[in-house]
Amino acid sequence: MTTTAPYQMPAVREAAPAPEKTVYLIPSGDLRESANVPAWPFQQELERIVGEAAGATGWQVQRGFEPDQELGHGFIRSQRMGMEVFQAIPPEAPLIVATANWQYSHHVLAGLRTHRGPILTVANFAPEWPGLVGLLNLNGGLTKMGREYSTLWTVDGSDDFFREGIATWIETGSITHDDSHVRLLPHLPGTAEVELGRALADQLLADKAIIGIFDEGCMGMYNAIIDDEMLNPLGIYKERLSQSALWAEMQTVTDDEADAIGAWLKDAGMTFRLGTDEATELTESQLRSQYAMYIAALRLSDDFGLDAVGIQYQQGLKDVTAASDLVEGLLNNVQRPPVTSRDGSRVLWEGKALPNFNEVDEGVAVDALVTNRIWTAMGMDPATTLHDVRWGEEFDGQYVWVYEISGSVPPSHFAGGYADAEGWRQGPEFFPAGGSTINGVSKPGEIVWSRVYIEGGGLHVDIGRGSVVELPEEEVARRKQSTNPEWPIANVVLHGVSRDQFMGRHKANHAQLVYADDAGTADRALTAKAALFHRLGMTVHLCGDAVIVED
Numbered sequence: 136m137t138t139t140a141p142y143q144m145p146a147v148r149e150a151a152p153a154p155e156k157t158v159y160l161i162p163s164g165d166l167r168e169s170a171n172v173p174a175w176p177f178q179q180e181l182e183r184i185v186g187e188a189a190g191a192t193g194w195q196v197q198r199g200f201e202p203d204q205e206l207g208h209g210f211i212r213s214q215r216m217g218m219e220v221f222q223a224i225p226p227e228a229p230l231i232v233a234t235a236n237w238q239y240s241h242h243v244l245a246g247l248r249t250h251r252g253p254i255l256t257v258a259n260f261a262p263e264w265p266g267l268v269g270l271l272n273l274n275g276g277l278t279k280m281g282r283e284y285s286t287l288w289t290v291d292g293s294d295d296f297f298r299e300g301i302a303t304w305i306e307t308g309s310i311t312h313d314d315s316h317v318r319l320l321p322h323l324p325g326t327a328e329v330e331l332g333r334a335l336a337d338q339l340l341a342d343k344a345i346i347g348i349f350d351e352g353c354m355g356m357y358n359a360i361i362d363d364e365m366l367n368p369l370g371i372y373k374e375r376l377s378q379s380a381l382w383a384e385m386q387t388v389t390d391d392e393a394d395a396i397g398a399w400l401k402d403a404g405m406t407f408r409l410g411t412d413e414a415t416e417l418t419e420s421q422l423r424s425q426y427a428m429y430i431a432a433l434r435l436s437d438d439f440g441l442d443a444v445g446i447q448y449q450q451g452l453k454d455v456t457a458a459s460d461l462v463e464g465l466l467n468n469v470q471r472p473p474v475t476s477r478d479g480s481r482v483l484w485e486g487k488a489l490p491n492f493n494e495v496d497e498g499v500a501v502d503a504l505v506t507n508r509i510w511t512a513m514g515m516d517p518a519t520t521l522h523d524v525r526w527g528e529e530f531d532g533q534y535v536w537v538y539e540i541s542g543s544v545p546p547s548h549f550a551g552g553y554a555d556a557e558g559w560r561q562g563p564e565f566f567p568a569g570g571s572t573i574n575g576v577s578k579p580g581e582i583v584w585s586r587v588y589i590e591g592g593g594l595h596v597d598i599g600r601g602s603v604v605e606l607p608e609e610e611v612a613r614r615k616q617s618t619n620p621e622w623p624i625a626n627v628v629l630h631g632v633s634r635d636q637f638m639g640r641h642k643a644n645h646a647q648l649v650y651a652d653d654a655g656t657a658d659r660a661l662t663a664k665a666a667l668f669h670r671l672g673m674t675v676h677l678c679g680d681a682v683i684v685e686d
Contacts, residue, residue, distance in 0.1 A: 153228035153252065154197070158189055158305065160231045161199040161220060163238035163273070164210025166354075166450065169564040174236035175208035177264045181235040184292030185257055188301040196231070199224050211242045221246030228252045229305065235259045238269040239355030240276045247282055253308035254284040255301075261290065262526040262537070262617035265644075271524060272644035275358030279589040279642075285310035288638055296635065312639025316632050317597070320675035323666055324685050328659045332666025335508050339370040340671070344442040346492070346500045347374045347435070349381050353447045358588065358643055359496040365594055369671045371501060374439045378452050384431035385424070385456070387477075396426035399472035404554030405546070407571055414569075417560035421457040421569040429462040433474045433483045443504045445495035449565075457570030458561045459493075460542035464573040466491040467503070468518050468545035470552070493521050493543045494645075498587035502596075502647040509663050510649060515656070518545035519649040522625060524641065525618055527634060534634050535604060536627040537614050538648065541565070542572025544623040548650065550578040559621035577625035579605040580650045581657040583664065584629065587673070588642035596668050597640070599678035600630040600657060603650075631679025640678075659684050 162178055164171045186196040200220045202209025211217045221243075224230065229252050232243060247254060254277070258270035267288055277284045285304050289297035304310050323329045351373075352360055363373065410416025436444045444466070446452070448459040465471045466489045473482045483489075490507045492500040499521045510517035522538035529535070542561065549555035558571030585598040603625050606614075615624055625648065629637060651657030662684045665675050677683070 148222065151223070151225045153225040156194045157197050158194055158229045158231055159199050159224050160185065160196050160233055161224075161243065162210050162233050162235070163217070163240065163242045163269070164208070164212045165237055166212065166239055167565065168206065168212070169567070170237065171206070171208045171210045171212060173564060174264045175210070177235040177259060177261065177266070178208070178210070178233070181233050181257070181259045181266065184289065185231060185233055185301070188292060188298050189305065191298065192302045192305050194305055210236070214241050214245065217242040218245050221250065224250070226251045229255070229308070231255045231257055232273065233257045234269040234273065235261070235266040236264050236269060237354070238273065240273045240357055241355040244276055244280065244357055247277065248280055253304070254282070255304050255310075256284055256286045258288045259290070260288045260526070262614070265523065265525060267638070268523050268525060268644045271638070271641050272356055272358060275588055275642040275644070279358050281591070286639065313636055314640055316636045316679045317640060317676050320665055320669055320677060321683060323669065323683065326662065326684060326686065328662040328684055329666040331512055332509065332663040333670045335505070335512065336667045336670035339505070341370070343370045343372060344504060345372050345374050345440060346497070346504065347376055347439055347441040347444040348495050348497075349376045349445065350378045350447040350451065351375065351495060353494040353496070354449050356494065356496060359494070359498060361497040361501070361589065361594070365589065366497070366501070369501065371504065374441060376435065376439070378447060381428065381431055381435060381446065382452065382455065384435055385427040388427040388430045390423070392430055393423045393426035396429055396472045397422055400553065404552070405556045405558065407558035408560070415560070415563060417558060417569060417571055421560075422558070422571055424457040425461045425570050428456065428459060429465055429472070430474050432462055432466065433489065434477060436489060437476060437483050441489070443490040443492060443500050445492040445500060447495045449494065453566060453568060455568065457568050458542065458566050460561070461558065461571045461573055463491040463493050463543035464520070464545050467520055468547055469516060470547065488517055488545075490519070491543070493540060496521060496643075496645055498643060499645055499647060501587045502585055505664065505667050506647065506649050509660060509667065513656070513660055513663070515652055515660070516547055516650065518547045519647060520544050520548065521645040521647055523644055524646055530606060530610060533628055535606065536629065537618055538625040538627045538646065539618055539622045541619070541622055542574065544573055544575070544577065546573060546575070548577045548625070549575040562619065562621065572621050573623060574621055575623050576611055577603045577623065579603055581654045582627070582648050582650055583657055583661045585647045585664070586641065586643050586645070590642065593674060595674045595676060597676045597678050598661060598665055599632060599681045600661060602628045602630070604628050629679060630681070658682055
């Protein structure tokens with residue numbers, strides 16, 4: 136006998152069929168409305184470009200939801216909203232995620248994980264708003280989750296690369312990019328550099344290391360979280376800390392201690408663009424908060440015996456205290472203001488950098504930790520930083536990238552050190568509580584760049600060589616004014632990697648950068664770094680003109 140259960144059963148939602156010759160489009164936005172609104176005109180232009188290119192193939196673009204006239208933009212602005220938007224999108228329909236802004240990938244990852252139709256990520260390649268930065272972050276997340284996708288980018292929609300790419304994707308559901316610049320690590324020779332890399336790896340595996348994380352996950356960067364099951368076999372373990380603990384420790388720092396940090400920086404030659412309006416200008420009170428955070432971060436790192444530290448900041452702390460960037464750049468620099476233990480008996484990390492991974496990007500944490508150890512062992516300055524792959528253009532016959540990060544570059548990356556470092560206020564649309572950057576132009580020199588990422592359930596690293604080049608002052612000024620003039624800039628040429636090869640391959644919005652003394656030493660350091668990663672069990676990919684030194 137069958138009876139009706141006395142329960143309230145959920146309604147079954149019928150999936151809508153995919154309309155013929157229709158592509159759906161969605162944009163993921165920021166959590167901060169102050170950033171969504173100014174980015175909206177750039178997003179509208181990108182959507183127009185995408186619609187025109189799709190229309191040329193006989194297809195139409197259907198937006199997944201209507202813009203919110205009251206808010207003044209049409210971005211998905213939360214994970215919950217993203218889930219609700221996907222309920223109305225036919226699961227088999229071709230889907231474009233169009234990005235002309237910084238976006239929080241977790242707003243759309245839930246829907247993208249279960250969407251059954253082909254997915255295309257598209258970005259504007261423009262300097263003002265970081266569409267390509269958001270794109271690379273989203274692509275890294277999709278790669279981590281194992282979701283197939285295609286990707287495209289364009290300056291203004293007129294290039295054949297973009298228009299033909301849209302047509303190919305609509306016809307076939309996929310796009311293949313040139314990755315001929317990438318090759319697996321070959322057999323390693325028995326050189327001193329290989330021996331060094333392996334010995335440092337063995338030491339890490341045996342003795343282990345701790346990375347301190349002041350709140351995990353930042354700005355939707357799912358790709359920047361490495362699970363313990365992947366991290367621990369490297370000998371690296373997490374100390375999960377709360378930003379509230381950092382804030383509480385900041386309150387114990389005396390004004391005299393904080394002021395001593397500022398006095399040291401000024402004596403070292405750093406200058407600050409100061410004003411009196413807390414809402415729009417850099418003030419002494421903001422700087423004092425940053426000095427207190429610097430002291431607090433070192434003391435808490437000492438408490439927990441950390442080998443590297445990362446601060447989430449962008450959510451939570453951004454509403455209560457000044458930016459973490461000044462702190463992070465100082466931590467990564469060997470020469471920096473001294474901080475004592477609470478009892479005054481010890482100088483913490485005296486004469487050493489404490490590797491910092493900005494925005495708690497754990498791929499950067501692994502990279503910064505091993506970079507610090509290799510460069511120190513080789514007698515080179517270990518100051519390293521992540522950069523946003525922000526934008527780029529050709530100059531004088533070569534493609535020169537604009538690498539920028541929001542103010543956390545170590546001063547030794549500038550030709551004059553602290554004398555070339557100038558503190559500017561962080562922009563209020565992202566940093567309501569303000570705070571100083573470490574602004575400047577990175578010196579010309581030879582670099583090793585890299586990225587640790589997750590693919591196919593395992594850890595991989597792409598590693599290559601490049602140069603920071605010197606450009607005319609007017610060109611540097613143009614590039615800074617086109618992006619974020621308050622942020623430090625590195626004008627980077629990647630050796631043997633074109634713009635489109637890099638964009639089609641890179642799995643994150645961040646790239647790790649570190650200087651070497653000269654080209655030959657950079658090749659040797661890259662060899663040691665590749666050997667270390669390989670010894671740890673990671674899959675190593677050499678990119679472009681990267682070479683393994685044989686003697």
